[in-house]
Amino acid sequence: MNRTSLTVLLAVSMAASVGCASKNYVKQETTPLINKTNELDDMTAKNSKDIKDVDARAQSGIQQVQAKAAEVDQKAQAAGQQADQAQTSANNAVHRVDSLQNAVANLDNYRIVNETSVHFGFNRDNLTKDAKAALDQLATDVPNTKGYILTVEGATDSVGNSDYNYGLSQRRADAVIQYLASERNIPAYKIYVIGLGKDKPVDSNKTREGRAKNRRVDVRLMTNTTGSAPATPAAGQPTGPSL
Numbered sequence: 001m002n003r004t005s006l007t008v009l010l011a012v013s014m015a016a017s018v019g020c021a022s023k024n025y026v027k028q029e030t031t032p033l034i035n036k037t038n039e040l041d042d043m044t045a046k047n048s049k050d051i052k053d054v055d056a057r058a059q060s061g062i063q064q065v066q067a068k069a070a071e072v073d074q075k076a077q078a079a080g081q082q083a084d085q086a087q088t089s090a091n092n093a094v095h096r097v098d099s100l101q102n103a104v105a106n107l108d109n110y111r112i113v114n115e116t117s118v119h120f121g122f123n124r125d126n127l128t129k130d131a132k133a134a135l136d137q138l139a140t141d142v143p144n145t146k147g148y149i150l151t152v153e154g155a156t157d158s159v160g161n162s163d164y165n166y167g168l169s170q171r172r173a174d175a176v177i178q179y180l181a182s183e184r185n186i187p188a189y190k191i192y193v194i195g196l197g198k199d200k201p202v203d204s205n206k207t208r209e210g211r212a213k214n215r216r217v218d219v220r221l222m223t224n225t226t227g228s229a230p231a232t233p234a235a236g237q238p239t240g241p242s243l
Contacts, residue, residue, distance in 0.1 A: 109224050110222035112220050113141060114141045117134075117218050119212065120215045125171040135179055136184070142184070147223050148223045149222050151220045152217060154171070154174075155202075156215055157212075
């Protein structure tokens with residue numbers, strides 16, 4: 001082997017040794033970096049999962065709070081509506097009392113000329129044949145009565161709540177007024193209407209017969225003139241059956 005060949009062989013051997021040393025060095029230097037990167041990736045994934053879990057719990061808590069708030073708001077609205085209804089009922093009761101007091105005060109200057117009562121079936125407000133006959137009999141005295149008015153007082157038995165019975169008593173009174181206006185030509189301004197509900201029974205509401213008597217409309221022909229004796233109802237005048 002000559003000197004040139006030996007030189008080349010030594011150069012190749014040194015290059016191989018240097019290459020191996022470089023690879024080992026790079027591997028030693030990069031391995032911790034790769035491990036650290038993998039560790040950071042694992043921590044990031046775990047943090048993301050934890051954040052998602054916290055967000056899910058937070059959203060669930062927010063939804064529960066919102067649902068509870070909505071429930072409380074609904075209850076508050078219902079309570080407000082009940083309070084408004086109670087106030088309306090109280091106002092209506094006061095108005096009915098005031099109207100009744102005013103009507104009674106205005107009637108102090110009148111005297112009764114004739115009167116009758118017509119009766120109704122349970123929860124009914126339509127006039128029967130006998131009721132119409134009683135109203136016809138009463139109306140025959142109207143042309144001969146100067147300065148007259150008619151008072152129409154609707155009433156019910158004690159079955160049902162007060163508000164419903166006031167409405168029912170008003171409808172019964174309205175049925176009488178419509179009949180007198182359409183069939184007997186009595187002007188509406190001549191009629192005082194009072195819906196008494198169950199507040200003025202004429203008999204006990206504890207019996208069937210008593211309740212039938214209380215389902216009625218009382219009609220009175222009255223005058224504010226003086227000097228003539230009140231007319232008395234004709235014998236056998238119908239006053240309507242107790243249905």
